[in-house]
Amino acid sequence: MRHSIRRGLVALSTVAIASLALAACSGSSSPDPSGEADADFEPLTSIKLQLQWLPQAQFAGYYIAQEKGYFEDEGFDDVEIIPSGGDIVPQDALVAGDADFAIAWVPKVLGTLEASGVELTDIAQVFQESGTLQVSWAGDGITSVADFEGKRIGSWGFGNEWEIFAAMAAEDLDSTTVSIVTQDFSMNALLDRDVDAAQAMTYNEWAQILEVVNPATGELYQPEDFDVISYEDTEGAMLQDAIWADTQRLNDDPAYADAAVRFLKAITKGWLFARDNPEEAADIVYTIATSPGVDAFPVGPVHQLWQMNEVNKLIWTGADFGKIDQAAWDKTVAGALAAVNQDGLNLITAEPSDTAFSNEYIEKALAALADEGVDTSGAYTPIEVELTAGGQ
Numbered sequence: 001m002r003h004s005i006r007r008g009l010v011a012l013s014t015v016a017i018a019s020l021a022l023a024a025c026s027g028s029s030s031p032d033p034s035g036e037a038d039a040d041f042e043p044l045t046s047i048k049l050q051l052q053w054l055p056q057a058q059f060a061g062y063y064i065a066q067e068k069g070y071f072e073d074e075g076f077d078d079v080e081i082i083p084s085g086g087d088i089v090p091q092d093a094l095v096a097g098d099a100d101f102a103i104a105w106v107p108k109v110l111g112t113l114e115a116s117g118v119e120l121t122d123i124a125q126v127f128q129e130s131g132t133l134q135v136s137w138a139g140d141g142i143t144s145v146a147d148f149e150g151k152r153i154g155s156w157g158f159g160n161e162w163e164i165f166a167a168m169a170a171e172d173l174d175s176t177t178v179s180i181v182t183q184d185f186s187m188n189a190l191l192d193r194d195v196d197a198a199q200a201m202t203y204n205e206w207a208q209i210l211e212v213v214n215p216a217t218g219e220l221y222q223p224e225d226f227d228v229i230s231y232e233d234t235e236g237a238m239l240q241d242a243i244w245a246d247t248q249r250l251n252d253d254p255a256y257a258d259a260a261v262r263f264l265k266a267i268t269k270g271w272l273f274a275r276d277n278p279e280e281a282a283d284i285v286y287t288i289a290t291s292p293g294v295d296a297f298p299v300g301p302v303h304q305l306w307q308m309n310e311v312n313k314l315i316w317t318g319a320d321f322g323k324i325d326q327a328a329w330d331k332t333v334a335g336a337l338a339a340v341n342q343d344g345l346n347l348i349t350a351e352p353s354d355t356a357f358s359n360e361y362i363e364k365a366l367a368a369l370a371d372e373g374v375d376t377s378g379a380y381t382p383i384e385v386e387l388t389a390g391g392q
Helices: 057-067 090-095 106-116 162-170 205-210 247-252 254-276 278-289 301-315 326-338 360-371
Strands: 002-004 046-050 078-082 101-104 120-125 132-137 152-155 179-182 197-201 226-230 242-246
Touching: 046 090, 046 254, 057 078, 057 254, 057 278, 057 301, 090 101, 090 106, 090 120, 090 242, 101 106, 106 120, 106 162, 106 242, 106 326, 120 247, 120 254, 120 360, 132 205, 162 326, 197 205, 205 301, 242 247, 242 254, 247 254, 254 278, 254 301, 254 360, 278 301
Parallel strands: 002 078, 046 078, 046 101, 152 179, 152 197
Antiparallel strands: 101 242, 120 242, 132 197, 132 226
16 A cells, blocks of 8 residues: 655745555455445545645644554555645645645635635634734734734735734724735744734744744743734634535545545544644654655754644644534634735635535544544643754
8 A cells, every 4th residue: 555745846945755655455445434335436545635834743633644544444545645835725736636635724715716716615624723823022012903003014925814914804904004024934034023023823933933042041032022912812813724625526426525534534533643642743743744855844853742732722622623613614704704905905705605614524524433433522631842942
């Protein structure tokens, strides 16, 4: 059996990830989680998953499903995990047929759906909460979204700015009064004072700045050195990492719909493992991210453990794994409708169709796992992670 990760060109560097070989699988038959044992189709045994960034603990559940043989358990003998880094738009890869499933933030896909008229379906909402922050220097007076007026607000772009605009809209803040400055995927823009507040994820860039030595003290920067706005605490919070599938294929191809359920079973087990074994999960991702030829960033072992800890907090909130919460979905759509960028443009102008999300497939996956004695309930108990210089 072959499990592989495709080579992909990234904006920052070229990513090349060697295939992860697992033990040979025992035949091509697959479980039938839908209960349609007599269904007239040949089960899919080969699938491709498009990530939205480089190998890191943000995607631990998928790598663990591969490493631990959970995909094999569900009848897949070839699973290709395709990294990105800005050069590949996950939903575009899905539409083009270059992937069977893709990981992307909900507002980014909503924009694609309206702009292109394609149909994609969120079949599992992995992240239940927003992990986006806006970080400024303590004492600079940026402690709320209302303080953005007249300031240089950093963002990576690529659709990551829509929480900023949604939060400003909720505050009736004119977006033209704010300068949105493109920052790179580090905290250098804040450290160099090129922005007044930098965008950061709880699991990545926030750790990056706390892994830097403060020249004034000779010690690492501390949280109290900064003011932090969490978008989860604002009306701008939006649903983030979701698993997207091709709507028409789900409707027309029973083998694809069956594969979607089996895929969700495997990755649910992967995320369960990451929840219950964060240290080992972080080690697995660190090994992959530092494999020969891979140029992921940042990849320090302590940084990956921090990331695993923080990602688990966003996933295991006490809600059913992967279920799309209607209220959270509605809030995301409302924010996307209200958000106006600095050029006066809306992300979307109409609500997405009813096919934009479905709990049908994750519910089948969770039910099948329950029948097999797998307990998918429970929240995450965070561990203590002490950051080190550079996350090493």
